[in-house]
């Protein structure tokens with residue numbers, strides 16, 4: 203059976219694991235599992251500061267969400283998101299994702315674009331509805347516009363579009379103070395690309411091709427979707443890296459990083475660290491190991507991990523039953539740290 207496991211080669215540019223290195227572009231790259239975990243949990247490493255902006259703009263949103271908040275504001279803002287998520291039942295999210303995916307496939311013709319028709323809209327519309335946004339379809343569209351410009355350095359046209367989308371989202375959000383509304387929108391923005399990327403990567407790596415079906419080998423039959431997704435998250439993470447900056451001399455992997463050093467924590471490399479995972483390149487659902495880092499770790503680790511997995515499982519359970527992969531080449535949307543397929547066509551049964 204093991205030769206039926208998919209091979210998931212590292213994406214272009216994933217470095218090998220080793221001590222921290224100072225790279226062109228002026229950041230330290232951290233690639234070993236233990237070093238990434240240390241940097242995620244050691245207070246000497248902080249999330250880089252962001253500027254805020256006029257109320258109701260993209261810059262204001264960035265300056266108000268927990269994700270980019272300084273330590274002194276982080277906990278109170280994170281609680282807003284964690285509390286809202288704790289009211290959602292992951293099982294119910296999974297079932298709803300299954301129901302909507304099955305409905306979309308019933309309505310589709312012979313082919314469907316997984317990214318456009320399922321991976322992007324299904325999780326977002328479900329989350330927006332469950333979090334109390336009044337028009338989940340409009341909210342989902344607006345979140346996409348915000349996500350496209352969310353990380354600092356986005357182009358001015360995208361930022362103007364995102365400013366309008368933030369205004370839309372504020373109008374659709376449930377009644378609450380601005381900080382609560384911002385952090386509810388923050389949940390949707392954080393969920394958007396990463397969850398879509400996971401579903402896209404799973405479809406790309408795991409769906410059967412017509413040839414494999416014709417030869418009567420149903421690959422991965424009998425393996426639970428949750429275990430499959432965990433290996434996809436490890437070997438082809440939709441969030442490839444995250445940033446920190448040192449605020450004191452920080453000892454990491456035998457190196458002293460001076461204060462003010464930008465640091466790039468490479469999840470894509472650390473998830474293939476042989477010190478953390480035996481035969482790291484092998485796709486082994488249900489493997490023991492040090493734990494994947496794709497959801498981060500510590501006080502800023504992803505609070506939506508169970509929700510993301512539930513939604514992706516709901517979508518992928520149906521895809522694996524009813525869809526076959528085509529041979530079209532896969533292209534990813536350009537982004538410094540995310541890896542999300544731009545389009546992904548499948549044939550539908």
Ligand code: HEM
Pocket residue numbers: 249267268269270280283287329388389390392393394396397400440441444445495496497498499501502503504505506507509510511
């Ligand atoms: C496969 C999907 C997802 C992946 C891989 C992912 C990954 C991550 C990572 C790595 C971080 C930490 C970043 C850092 O420490 O610099 C993070 C933070 C966060 N994620 Fe996710 N995420 C996913 C889905 C979601 C979903 C579905 C939600 C909400 C429903 C969500 C909400 C958040 C929030 C609010 C934060 C910021 C937490 C804080 O400020 O402390 N994420 N995510």
